[in-house]
Amino acid sequence: MAVNLKQLSEHLKLSQTTVSRALNGYPEVNEETRKRVQAAAKAMNYSPNIRAKGLATGRAMAIGHVIPVSNKHEMVNPVFGDFIAGAGEAYSQAGYEMVLTLVADDNEERAYRKIKAKGNVDGLIVHGPRMIEPRIPLLTDLEIPFVVHGRASQADTGYAWVDINNKRAFQRATAYLADLGHRRIALINGLEDMDFAYRRRAGYTDAMAKAGLEVDPALLFSEEMTEIYGYRTAQDLLARDNPPTAFLVSSMITAIGVRRAIDAAGLKMGRDVSIITHDDDLSYLQNGDSVPIFTATRSSVREAGYLSAKMLLGMIDQKPETPPTRMLEAELIIGDSTGRAPS
Amino acid sequence: MAVNLKQLSEHLKLSQTTVSRALNGYPEVNEETRKRVQAAAKAMNYSPNIRAKGLATGRAMAIGHVIPVSNKHEMVNPVFGDFIAGAGEAYSQAGYEMVLTLVADDNEERAYRKIKAKGNVDGLIVHGPRMIEPRIPLLTDLEIPFVVHGRASQADTGYAWVDINNKRAFQRATAYLADLGHRRIALINGLEDMDFAYRRRAGYTDAMAKAGLEVDPALLFSEEMTEIYGYRTAQDLLARDNPPTAFLVSSMITAIGVRRAIDAAGLKMGRDVSIITHDDDLSYLQNGDSVPIFTATRSSVREAGYLSAKMLLGMIDQKPETPPTRMLEAELIIGDSTGRAPS
């Protein structure tokens, strides 16, 4: 069923060279023979062995996605599926594969060196960058092309990234809440060492300062963004003497938990308590249709996946001097979850 | 930085053969030299080129996960991330890679043949089996080892699968609701052609019959399992003259939507309306902690991922006569979302 180049060329009574060239679009082959070759290839169901091709060309035709797996935090980022879907689209178009590697965060360096040596990817997408991100100098050093989904704050060398403007998004969201008269705004953020969480916090504190509001450390939270985290935190806060009137949340999932706590407390979202969340526009978790459930800073993570992949593929065959970067703005969409602060 | 076998062997003043054998644990090499080789390999950061190795051995040391991408339904299964995490664990342990391929559902056959010919995977995990699943005979025919996550109802040949007992789970859930006095139970199911949805429906109708209840076709729904689908459907149902008193839902995400509709209607979940959902035990969406939010049929998809991967790896090096199968039972956990039917 499956033929290899040798068999195909024998069948065509041509050399492997010619067949190879015919299929790869080289000019030095007669158009007529090319047609013949292509037809035969299709008929005999020929498809080049990717390993052999890789060996010969030095290109793996595959992109690696390295997913940090923490021993502390067992969570799988819910955003991952959509990101992959976006990236996968770009890879399919270009004939690339996508290979996933789980890397525990305790011996990252070894893992990345291994990836390099194994040589089964032409480039990497780096997920979940922390504020201080040793992988960036490491990969630069290893001379393997990479694009970071997100950014790292402390990086000396330039590197390629695709990120959303987290700071501005949360600045706008905070300002919007302040304009509605909210003074006590809780920030339910992601893990502290994650870069996006840091930037979002910066946006929040910035806007608070601009609005002349004090940041109460007792209203700042950062953890793995689960539903239950949102629920517990909000439940706790709402039971306090002087509860916040608004919540700024880093993920829809967590916001759903916050909302549940609000309901449980017998309060009404949008009237008694306001919520703004970041919305990654996940396919299975759309933020309402005509009327958004939550007021949100929205940016499609699927698109980010597509753009990251495209960028990386571009880098691989262009080898640009300076690494490209791409900043995506999140839009602030107004839904039912926000209203004037109760007096 | 990165050395290859030739360089390593030259440095050691040994032949490539010996070095290769030393590293791969063959007996015909002196223990002392083996130690020397291992030490040098580590020191020189040697890691075999996986493509060359694959070419030579005929094994790719990689497992493919084929994700069906529908043009109609843009959704990425939220369950996917956790499944991958579980499978990835098994692969890491065994030194395997995981490669993802998105396959549009319009020309599956071509795609799978290509995968076979490219030869970059030793086996496949098949996701999202439909009731009638042409991929099963196809892959059997192509002689590529595979494990199906789920089952297909119409398959003549034996094939390996890991699945949960969907029918029994929904049977039990339905019976539980019937015992609580519910007569009008809505089924908010997944897409009809999906095999799991079919089995769940079978469980539901079975239990309804056993409880002497009539199945009202107007209470059966099947769609892509998004939050908004749950919301809309429930909202619609609750506005009817004779609304259901209970909802049986195929996914937590959708159940969250149902819950939102219940809240919006001014009703109380667990008192006015009951919900039982299936719970895949996703890491970012835990069903409460001490007290589950939803009464649910629970089964960890992450574990399913791990087991599927293990099974496939086992098949690859054992080549069993009859394909293994593994049925996982879902446990019924009782939460706050169910109560006696209002009278």
Next chain:
DNA sequence: GAATCAAATCAAAGCGCTTTGGATGCTTTA
């Protein structure tokens, strides 16, 4: 002391592809 054996090592072939550096005709040019 020659023959046998086991242990340890090696040279070379082969996996399926690309690519370099010719060949081979056939047409064009002077």
Next chain:
DNA sequence: TAAAGCATCCAAAGCGCTTTGATTTGATTC
């Protein structure tokens, strides 16, 4: 008519590894 040029095609080397089929050495046997 010989030289040059062009369009096509090919043989063989090489990518980095494993593995087959020797070869070498020192120990053991008779």
